[in-house]
Every structure is written in C-alpha cells, then in structure tokens.
Amino acid sequence: MTISGLELTTTALVLLVLAAFAAGWVDAVVGGGGLVQLPALLLVPGMSPVQALATNKVASILGTGVSAATFYRRVQPGLATAGPMALAALLGAGAGAAVASALPVGVFKPVILVALVAVGVYTVARPQMGRATTLRWEGRRHLLTALGLGAVIGCYDGLLGPGTGSFLVIGLVSVLGYGFLEASAQAKIVNVATNLGALVVFTLQGAPLWALGLVMGVANIAGAYTGARMAVARGSGFVRVVFIVVVSALIVRLAVDVL
Template structure:
C-alpha cells in the first residue's frame, strides 16, 4: 500500500477539529484519556498522562490542549464522583464547601496564568511533594483509617482554605491537582486515603468546571475531540473508582506514592531539564 493510500485509509470520516489527526492519533489519545481517568479516579494525577498527550498533537496550541483536557476531565471526575458517592458516602459537609471555594479559585488562577509564571511555583511544589512522600513512607499509619483532627467550623474552614489554594493551583498550573487534594484531606484533616480520594473527586470536578467556565468563552475547547476523549476518560474513571473501592485505603496509598513520585520527577525535569 502506498503512503497516499495509507493516509486515505486512516483519514477520519468526520471533522474532529484538528487538521492531520488520523485514526492512529485518535486511538493514542483515547488510550491516554482512559489511563488518565483510571489514575485520576484512584488518587489523582491523570493530568500527567492526558495533557502531555494532547500537547503532542500537531497544530494544537497550549491553551487548546489545556481546555480540551479540562473538557474530558470534567466528565471523568463527574463519573468517579458518582461512583464514590454511591459506595463510600463521603462527607458532603466537607466536600461541597471545599468544592465551591475551589471552583472560584480555579477561575481566578486561570485568569492570572498569563501574569504569574508557573515556573515561580514549581520548585516550592516539588519540595512540598518530597516532604509529603517521605512522611507517607515513614508513617504507614497515616491515612489508614479516618481520624478527623478538627470538627465544626474549624474543619470546614481548613477545608475551604485548602480548596482555595489547590483550586488556584489547578487554574494556574494544573498537573497533580487530585493528588494535592488527597494530601490535604489526609494530612490536614485526617481522612483515610479512600475517603480522601472520594471527596477529592468532587472538589476536582469543581476545579475542572471552573477552568472550563473561563476557557469556553475564549473558544479554546475542541468539542469533537474533547467529547471523544471524555467517553474514554469516563470509562477509565468508573473502572478506577470501583477498583479503589474494592481494594481499600492501602491500595490507594501505594498508588498515591507512585503518582507523587511521578510528579516529583516531572517537576524536577521542568526545573532542571528546562534550564539547559
């Protein structure tokens, strides 16, 4: 088969909104979206998979990649939120106020992204992740069971502060938002890893929605591609949330450490690899 005939065979029969993207590219993006949905549903960090895959698509601008990533992710986090709520029954007293504050903060972070370079925050975030990883490794009891550290207004207030900070981060930078939410819910508030992951999905849905609220009026969302990826992301999210629920907090803790390690490597490359 000639190269021209091969291109014709792989060509899409409908307009996906991206010139030069064929079935092979679509399949890779769908696999990335599925894997991202699975990882996000268990412990967060799916953006480490899905966003880089979109950034590799020829012709996509960074803002289009970010916006399309958020479209796929908002469906995935919605699906995993429903799965967790049905089985784990996370505390909405914590999750809802945290989600509302995080949504507003995500809009603020996204609107300031052009003025505050993400590189300023990257070294600080990496050091924080290393500290969190070491604490999690050397304190195996952390996150094994729910033992709330605060109650009443103080508990809700701290959840709101954490939601504001992480929501702003999601709008400004993005990768690892779900993981940071789990860190806050386990380390700051005292939830076990499974319950923290369940509540993180609700808040992460809000931060994704907040970013979309900003991106949609800009015309940055590639709707056909984003909706296709959303189907794969939802499938991965449902599978991941069911696996986490079945295997419990210990399984989530192990995957949490893997994702934190991946974030440290990624941010380290951004700091030192990009400086060459």
C-alpha cells in the first residue's frame, strides 16, 4: 500500500502503528516515547532522517496533547511554571529544528549518553527524590530556572528528540523539586510546545509525511490516554519506576550508536 508516497507492506504499517501506541504510553507516563517511535520510522525504506523527525512530531503532538489534557484534568498542575516554560521550550524547539538538517547529530550523542547515565545513577541513588513536591526556590529564581530548562530541552527536542520527556521530568524533579507525578503532568504541557515549535519549522521545510503521521497519531493518542490514566491512578512511585526503565533503555540505545 502507498501512504505519503511510500510503499509500505501491511506488516510494516502494523509495526509502525504498534510502535506509535507504545510510544504514546511511554510518553504519557514519563516521556521518552521517541525512543520507540523514531527508530521505527528511521527503518522505513525511502524516508530521510528529517522526514522521520518531522513525521514523528506529527504523531507525537497528537498523543502528547491528549496526555497533557488528561493529566491537567486529574492532577491540575500549576501553570505558573508550565506556561512560561512551555513558551521558552517552543522557541528552543523551533531553533533546534531549524538546524536539524545542517548539524552532524552524532556529535551530540556522546554528551547525551553521559548526561543520561548521570541522570539514571542520580535517580536510583536517591529513592526519596520526587516522592512529593518540595520546591527548591520560589519567585523569580524558580521562574528563570524553569525558562532555562525549557529553552535548552526544547532545543534538544527540535534537534534530536528521543528522551525529551524524560529530560523534562528529571529537570522538574531534580532541579526545581517537583514530585514525579506533578513533574510528569507539567512535562506534558511543555512537551506539547516543543513538538509544536519543531513541527512548525519542519512544515515550512515540507518535511512531514502527513498521512503516515496522522495514522500513527491515532495509535499514539490511544497509548497516551491509557498511559496517562495509569500514571495518575498509580502515583509518583509508579512513574519513578517507569522513568528508570525508560532512561536505562535510552542509555543502551545510545551506547550502541556511540560505542
């Protein structure tokens, strides 16, 4: 069958849909769904890396939007942090996407690998971290730190993508002091903005394969809705465990590419 100008077998399409569902679930709970969805797209014959990045954003923004809405209704995270952070992330993601096709992304992988190992060790070594919200700072310092995190992680999302939600969660937990559940809820709002910022730029470049992205987006929505409800029902402890598993998987994946 032909979708977005690509010849796909039924098996390949089913695998892409399953990958999108799994990615939506992972993204909703703790972020990092790109670890599943983007590699699946990169395996499609005839698809360029930039097209894969752009199509991944089409599917991801649909699922992330649903999980953000679900979290907001059930957890009701404060928008005083998530709102400004999302704006900074949107601008950062747009900047990252603008240079995504020009920079050798392999240069960044070793740095990201080291950062993820540090994040994983830090999270495992501090089992009480993120059990409840205990903010490090209030007022201007809190806001400026959130803006900085949003801009940097947003730029990474536009440039590469996989693990963005996990970086947002660990930043909100370890740097700002949120509990894992509330951090996950706020991260979804910010992640919608990073996806949007990157997608706008990719669309101007004509990169997204819309038909394929929308088909995967439906599966991503189903996974996101399921994951968000499960995370809210089971709380911060469950989110922390999934976070450690996802970070570990991302470390292994990047290590294979780098080493």
